[in-house]
Amino acid sequence: MEIFEQVLMSDQFGERFREIVKRAMGDRSQSEFARELGVSSSAVQKWLAGNGYPSSDNMDKIAKAADLSGDALRGYLKGEEVASNCDEHISPEEIFLLAKKLTKEQRKRLINLMLEDL
Template sequence: MTEQAGEIDDVKVDTNNFDAFRERLKIAMGSDSARVFARKCRLSEGAIRSYLSGETFPTLDRLAMIASAADVGADWLAFGFSKEELKREVPQPAGMEDYAFVPLYDAQCSAGDGAWNEHSRVLTHLSFTRYSLRKKGLTPEQLSAIRIDGDSMEPVLHSGDTVLIDHTRTTIEGEGIYVLRLDDHLYAKRLQRNFDGVVIISENKQYQPVTVPRDRLNELEVIGRAVWSAGWL
């Protein structure tokens, strides 16, 4: 999967507040080591250490992942105050309160051994009504989108289509389309469990199914389940 890179959307904060953020992050981590906490967040240990050192600040989606793993408020983690205070300080634009904005990533994030989006860039944000997401049981902070490259999932998904990923669904449930990483590459494929392991299935019959045996399942990383797609007719 490839896409032209855009600019990454960093959380905008006063750099003088880095020390305060680092302290809140340490509180959120509790007694966990950077390695253990990184696994809980589905981020790389290097990313967590970078935040702890003050070298970098997490992007909005990673901030939400950290807050969710630590069971703390993302507003408190980022700024040190509650959602109510945040609303008073940074009110939402009039008429946009009913919308959630999901990051669309440059899918060149497949390389490397860190988190799936460790080296990715946010191209833009897709807007969804909060009502439509809520009806599907989806949480905006746990969603992201990427674009498909290649014809292996035709006619269901075409090259250039955008898919929405639910990062809370990393356990294979029956048969569905998942975004996965294998051998440092991202794929959108159907996954099916059987007694031998997990079968990776392409919709395009020119591509043969691939079975990841049970003793190698640790090499298969399920990023999340595809829950929506769109593309040009």
């Protein structure tokens, strides 16, 4: 069972990592994102394909680009949920009002993320 759990964690890690890289990239191309990080576009391509992972410095840059702390990113990759900065319940109406402040592309991304979660 331990080997199965390690394989499962490895798959979950890779899936979560690719999700964070895509979140950090936003609307930028792989080349643009790579340039901002100071790496080659083939490095970003390898990360998205699950054929490699960035250095800890680049991991911190990715976390920042994804609006996460380095610790929050590492926890998420280990399977922990990202903690919310808000302790109180936010109604769907309040979330909608917040979402209206996003750009059109950000709203599309939010909708796609919500649909994937269903």
